[in-house]
Amino acid sequence: xxxxQSIVFNGDLGSGKSTVSVEIAKRLGMRxxxxxxxxxxxxxxxxxxxxxxxxxxxxDQAVDGYVDQLQRDIAASGEHLIMDSRLAWHFFTDALxxxxxxxxxxxxxxxxxxxxxxxxxxxxxxxxxxKLRERSESERSRFIVRYGVDKxxxxxxxxxxxxxxxxxxxxxxxxxxxxxxxLGADVLRDGQPLLLLDPARVYPTEDIATLRxxxxxxxxxxxxxxxxxxxxxxKIGFTGEYFFVVDGHRRLSAAxxxxxxxxxxxxxxxxxxxVVGGMSAVDYFAAQVRHGLVYDWEAAHKIQLPLPEPAxxxxxxxxxxxxxxxx
Numbered sequence: 001x002x003x004x005q006s007i008v009f010n011g012d013l014g015s016g017k018s019t020v021s022v023e024i025a026k027r028l029g030m031r032x033x034x035x036x037x038x039x040x041x042x043x044x045x046x047x048x049x050x051x052x053x054x055x056x057x058x059x060d061q062a063v064d065g066y067v068d069q070l071q072r073d074i075a076a077s078g079e080h081l082i083m084d085s086r087l088a089w090h091f092f093t094d095a096l097x098x099x100x101x102x103x104x105x106x107x108x109x110x111x112x113x114x115x116x117x118x119x120x121x122x123x124x125x126x127x128x129x130x131k132l133r134e135r136s137e138s139e140r141s142r143f144i145v146r147y148g149v150d151k152x153x154x155x156x157x158x159x160x161x162x163x164x165x166x167x168x169x170x171x172x173x174x175x176x177x178x179x180x181x182x183l184g185a186d187v188l189r190d191g192q193p194l195l196l197l198d199p200a201r202v203y204p205t206e207d208i209a210t211l212r213x214x215x216x217x218x219x220x221x222x223x224x225x226x227x228x229x230x231x232x233x234x235k236i237g238f239t240g241e242y243f244f245v246v247d248g249h250r251r252l253s254a255a256x257x258x259x260x261x262x263x264x265x266x267x268x269x270x271x272x273x274x275v276v277g278g279m280s281a282v283d284y285f286a287a288q289v290r291h292g293l294v295y296d297w298e299a300a301h302k303i304q305l306p307l308p309e310p311a312x313x314x315x316x317x318x319x320x321x322x323x324x325x326x327x
Contacts, residue, residue, distance in 0.1 A: 014107030099156070139151065202236070202263075206293070
């Protein structure tokens with residue numbers, strides 16, 4: 001795989017983009033540019049919060065126009081750099097496009113724990129979670145209307161990394177490996193996104209009783225010795241919010257048993273794209289992910305999966321009632 005010129009970062013608020021991009025810039029000896037820092041400065045100058053500036057930008061194109069032109073100029077310069085920006089993936093063509101995600105509650109905890117300024121502060125975890133979601137949706141809507149692109153679509157990116165449990169050091173090592181072509185080269189060469197997922201946040205789609213060899217000690221031991229980067233990528237579907245296994249339950253189980261915080265995967269279907277037999281990722285998830293299947297997987301691996309909305313469980317109200325979803 002040819003090493004790309006730059007690495008551009010987009011991702012969830014609180015996903016660690018700043019920490020990771022700063023360290024990667026140091027490791028690779030590249031200049032780092034943060035559009036987020038620029039927006040925060042603009043918000044402070046206007047005595048606004050970051051959310052207020054986003055909402056203002058929906059009405060005033062000059063806000064985005066200034067930042068957009070800056071990114072176009074940087075992309076056209078050909079400089080090898082690290083770009084931390086919500087929209088750099090749209091302006092940079094010859095770059096590794098990284099999208100970082102994390103569980104919303106964890107993102108809110110991180111944001112709440114860091115020093116706040118006049119442009120961004122929250123009184124509680126609940127407020128932080130709600131405001132982060134509102135800010136993200138404001139940006140997403142603005143980008144769809146103004147540019148005709150959806151920042152939430154995973155196929156916009158080369159590499160999607162879940163930072164929920166992974167340390168910054170782990171994330172940095174994995175992204176550099178992908179950039180240098182030693183991780184996921186076959187997936188990226190085919191033009192597909194490489195996913196680095198938290199295995200404890202991926203849903204099974206087969207009953208655990210039908211899966212053979214999950215606790216094969218030799219296989220689990222081999223995986224432990226080789227490490228997560230050696231695993232053949234799982235085949236994964238995505239509903240727009242939840243990841244699920246299409247192929248690779250045995251590898252996923254071994255990753256969980258070994259305490260891995262990241263596991264490589266290939267995206268095979270996203271939202272309305274077909275998984276099998278013309279069934280979309282959303283419909284496949286609703287048909288396959290039943291409450292008993294989830295309970296058994298959780299109990300066997302001593303984890304608890306984030307709860308899907310009841311509508312995505314094919315009308316399975318039992319799981320929702322047992323866990324208090326929608327209450």
